[in-house]
Amino acid sequence: METVAPAMDLVLGASACCLACVFTNPLEVVKTRLQLQGELQARGTYPRHYRGLMASIVAVARADGLCGLQKGLAAGLLYQGLMNGVRFYCYSLACQAGLSQQAGGTVVAGAVAGALGAIVGSPAYLVKTQLQAQTVAAMAVGHQHHHQSVLGALETIWRQQGLAGLWRGVGGAVPRVMVGSAAQLATFASAKAWVQEKQWLPEDSWLVALAGGMISSIAVVAVMTPFDVVSTRLYNQPVDGAGRGQLYGGLANCLVKIWRQEGPLALYKGLGPAYLRLGPHTILSMLFWDELRKLARRGQHQGT
Numbered sequence: 695m696e697t698v699a700p701a702m703d704l705v706l707g708a709s710a711c712c713l714a715c716v717f718t719n720p721l722e723v724v725k726t727r728l729q730l731q732g733e734l735q736a737r738g739t740y741p742r743h744y745r746g747l748m749a750s751i752v753a754v755a756r757a758d759g760l761c762g763l764q765k766g767l768a769a770g771l772l773y774q775g776l777m778n779g780v781r782f783y784c785y786s787l788a789c790q791a792g793l794s795q796q797a798g799g800t801v802v803a804g805a806v807a808g809a810l811g812a813i814v815g816s817p818a819y820l821v822k823t824q825l826q827a828q829t830v831a832a833m834a835v836g837h838q839h840h841h842q843s844v845l846g847a848l849e850t851i852w853r854q855q856g857l858a859g860l861w862r863g864v865g866g867a868v869p870r871v872m873v874g875s876a877a878q879l880a881t882f883a884s885a886k887a888w889v890q891e892k893q894w895l896p897e898d899s900w901l902v903a904l905a906g907g908m909i910s911s912i913a914v915v916a917v918m919t920p921f922d923v924v925s926t927r928l929y930n931q932p933v934d935g936a937g938r939g940q941l942y943g944g945l946a947n948c949l950v951k952i953w954r955q956e957g958p959l960a961l962y963k964g965l966g967p968a969y970l971r972l973g974p975h976t977i978l979s980m981l982f983w984d985e986l987r988k989l990a991r992r993g994q995h996q997g998t
Contacts, residue, residue, distance in 0.1 A: 820929045
């Protein structure tokens with residue numbers, strides 16, 4: 695992969711993923727609602743307010759208005775900027791150090807970079823999840839937190855649970871982003887190289903990055919969705935006076951409870967919207983990142 699300064703990759707990665715977030719946030723809202731629907735209840739024992747992608751989009755729009763499809767956007771942008779800025783910066787540092795040239799190096803670099811990004815961005819993802827779950831009582835799924843804004847949510851959590859409360863649920867976010875980041879960065883780099891090697895498309899065409907992103911998105915969704923469901927549940931659950939989750943004790947406990955009470959397929963709840971969200975997000979973010987890197991390299995060449 696062509697060299698760009700890590701600091702530049704921080705800016706480019708954050709910008710690219712924020713751009714992608716604007717387009718894919720409505721799918722994130724739908725995905726969150728589907729993943730919370732029927733929480734810890736056997737299939738067929740709860741009302742299904744959200745059924746499939748298009749019906750769920752209509753349901754959200756009817757309950758919350760068209761603006762409801764962009765619920766949590768500000769928190770989502772904050773999360774994407776923080777998490778992906780750190781992620782791409784750390785990945786770029788690892789590539790500069792030659793880790794990507796080692797066997798399995800891109801996977802390790804992507805996983806470690808993703809873990810660090812998830813830790814930094816966890817408070818924003820916590821608020822995003824809770825805001826996107828909020829709706830009118832008749833359509834509510836999961837616990838309702840009744841936040842009024844991003845800053846209001848952060849202040850409330852800080853006041854009630856302390857600093858540690860802002861990182862509640864990070865234990866589910868780290869493996870989620872680790873596996874997703876490792877799959878995305880590793881498969882995008884190799885898929886793009888494979889497409890270039892086949893010479894199906896002009897080497898400098900944006901279509902090469904698009905094809906790489908399309909291939910990468912399949913791997914990302916396949917490995918990430920179970921962790922995504924768990925992460926959503928951990929972030930949205932109610933807490934007691936000590937700030938402990940009232941439904942789940944952590945990652946493993948959440949996985950076991952979902953498996954036993956909802957069945958193994960529940961770990962893939964919202965798979966359709968998850969792919970339609972993660973797919974375009976992966977494609978757009980990697981495409982934007984790749985094109986912005988090209989512009990940055992041209993600027994570097996012109997300045998020398």
